[in-house]
Amino acid sequence: MRFDMNKLSGQERYKVLASSIVPRPIAWITSISTDGVRNAAPFSFFNMMGNSPPTVAIGLMPQAGHLKDTAANILATGEFVINLVDEPNAEAMNLTCIDAPADIDEIELAGLSVEPSDTVAPPRISTAPVSMECRMLSSVVTGPLQTIVIGQVNMVHIRDEFVLDAQRCYVDTQRLGLVARMHGNGGYLRLGDYFQIDRPTWKEYTENKADRPKLSPL
Template sequence: MRALPRASRYKILGSCITPRPIAWVTSRSADGTVNAAPYSFFNALGDDPPTIALGLMQHGEARLKDTAANIRTSGEFVVNLVDEAHAAAMNLTCIDAPPGVSEAEMAGLELAPSVAVVPPRIATAPASFECRLLHAIETGPHQLVVIGEVVHAHVADAFIIDRERLHIDTLAMNLIARMHGAGWYSRQTDLFQMTRPRWAERTAANEP
């Protein structure tokens, strides 16, 4: 892999590690500009504390992307999940706008104040996670892995089945995921279920 050009390494990873959830990250620059950008090198890491990870690759101009710079400076960000209804707006915020341009404003996103962090959340997203930076790990030139603690979570009322038991109608969110190649995404429409095995039940079934 080290002998390959950067673009080739990305093709291999992006084509094989799929589907990938999309973190639509809102952050705020030092001058107050609200940045919104999607990242699919993203997932949850643990629940005590609740942590998520973002892989923020270098900008095409060989510098930190605005999201990475904002997070490293402020230590705060919001991860908004992307449903199919927001696909076009999310795609618009992929644009290679120069620093100082608010992709959130350009895409006409409805923002709402966060509870525990300064950057706003996307008000119409099905779910949003307010995060504080735990670690920013430099994995390459202008490339960061950001690990954040989720300090406040928002789930739209329409997707809450049972508030007391925290049952959420995930399928109804119509979340989309990143797939292989340029511009390819997937829907969560073809599912199957398997029950997790238990050692006690397996050994009991094998007893004479």
């Protein structure tokens, strides 16, 4: 089946992409408006883009014909915090999806516990297993009020119980218990069925032809 994206409506394009590109990590973003109103909202068009400098990208879509509060805040101030979401925080994260007026503090609405950040004005969610303090490097307008924000991560907070070896930067990733976004209005996925395939090297590949696994034909 072919889906010609140039012939589909925006909602149809969203359904095709969001149902296929899964699971998606969730950036639970805290930000502050120029008027000092705090905001918290989750975004699943998000990922790491590099390490020198440490870079993340977030896709911010419009809501009801205008910029979402998070997008407006980041574009105005250049500062935000990405909090990762574990299962105990899932209900609170979902509440911050609400289409509240711009003067509503979702942090207070959801009863979130926050702590001051070290390098940016927006607070971090203290119950999140991981929080990343970010400053905007650039933004790219990809459509009407649709923006990609590229940010540099300046400080990362990881709860102590999830750090295996701080000097070697070893994190117990599976114990973080993160949830990811799936398809549909309320589809999420727990971190679960893990498997590992070691990355090959050309030297090993060429030297161990006899031990090379047989690949099934397509």
